[in-house]
Amino acid sequence: MLHKTYYGLGTAINLSVNEPATEADLDAGNDLIKHYEDLLTVNRTESEVMSVNHAAGQHAVTVSDIVYQLIKRAVEVSQWRLGFNTAIGPLVKLWKIGFDGANLPADADIQERLNLINPDDIKLDDAQRSVFLTKPGMEINLGAIAKGYIADAIRTLWESRGVQTGIIDLGGNILLVGNSVHPNGLWRIGVQNPVQKRNVALGVLTTTAKSIVTSGIYERFLVINGHNYHHMFDSKTGYPIKNDLASVTIVSDDSIDGDIWTTEGFYQDIENGIPLIEKQPGLEAIFVTRDFKVAITSGLTDRFQLTDDTYHLI
Structure with missing residues (x-):
């Protein structure tokens, strides 16, 4: 396969295609990433989303159809109140976890942001x-949904260009395109071990062309006085979500759904998260705890295999 690494969306971007696709298809995918990042980012002073944030409390802002539809979807999901919240921006900017200036804010400041x-x-x-x-x-933050949206857009672009086999890896979001090069056409994807370096797996998923999205406490965190504060916040408390989860992986057709449901699943924990995902058509999940337990939804029983004996299925 042809492969190139780019940088964007705050992470390494890895794009791969199988011939007869060319390097031009990889570059076209990266150009699309840059275009959407310019529209959607909240990590710069200027973007369409930041124009909305700058006008908070003053006036409405008209945005492009792409930005409007993504914000609308994010607001709808936020109103389910299962954990995902696109209005979380003021908390993200207060804590700055994963960015320069990361800190443990004063509780009074956190309580103020809850409003x-x-x-x-x-x-x-x-x-x-x-x-x-x-x-x-107020500030909209699309960080919990934008990568999935962009991955799906790259797949659509590649399909329009005739790409038959490819891998879109946006760091936490993997979207598989077409059949793999293996004789059975299936893909084998490693699920990250939360306590090991990147690309060390705790298990392997065998699958058709699907989206595999993982959210975990190991990518962006802040350690103060021996306490680990991760980057996924509880909208009720203003602090990082408290449970025993290390990561949640969602297997779905579309990457945007993986983005949404990793957040919802992480917030719900295993006890409520597994039944919740089981009710969603076309979704499967892998929950990994901090004490080395793994729980999977029923549709993955014959598709997921542990490869690290430190972990055990429950």
């Missing part, structure tokens, strides 16, 4: 294609 993260305070106007954050200081 700014209600998704019901995001007002959408389909006719005007506008977004209004009704309180000053």
Whole structure:
């Protein structure tokens, strides 16, 4: 396979295609990433999403159809109140976990931000294609959904260019395109071991062309006085979600669904998360705990195999 590594979305981007696809297909995928990042990022002062954030409490902002539809989907999911919250921006910016200036904020500052993260305070106007954050200081953050959206867009682009086999790896989001080069056409994908360096697996998933998205506490975190604070926040408390999970992996057709449901699953923990994922058509999940336990949904029984005997299935 042809392979190139790029940098974007705050991580290493790895794109691969099988001939007769060419390097031009890889570069076209990366160009699309850069275009969407320019629209969606909140890690720069200027983007379409930041134009909405800058106008918080002042006026509505009309955005492009791409940005509007993604914000609309993110708001709808946030209003399920299962853990995903696109209005979480003020908390992310306060803690800065994974960025320069990461800190443990004062509790008073955290409590203040809780007044700014209600998704019901995001007002959408389909006719005007506008977004209004009704309180000053509010911020939309699409970090929990944008990678999946972009991965799906690259797949659509590649399919339009005739790419038959490829791997889109956006760091935590893997989207497989077409059949693998193996005789049976199936893919074998390693699931990251949370306590090992990147690309060391705890198990292997055998699958058709699917999206595999993993969210874990090991990618972005802050350690203060021996306490580990990860980057996934509880909208009720303003602090990182407290449970015994190390990671959640979602297997789905579309990467955007993987993004959404890794967040929901992580928030719900194994006890509620496994039954919740089982109810969602076309979704499967792998839950990994900090004490080396692994739980999988029923559809993965014959498709997932542990390769690290430190872990055991429950």
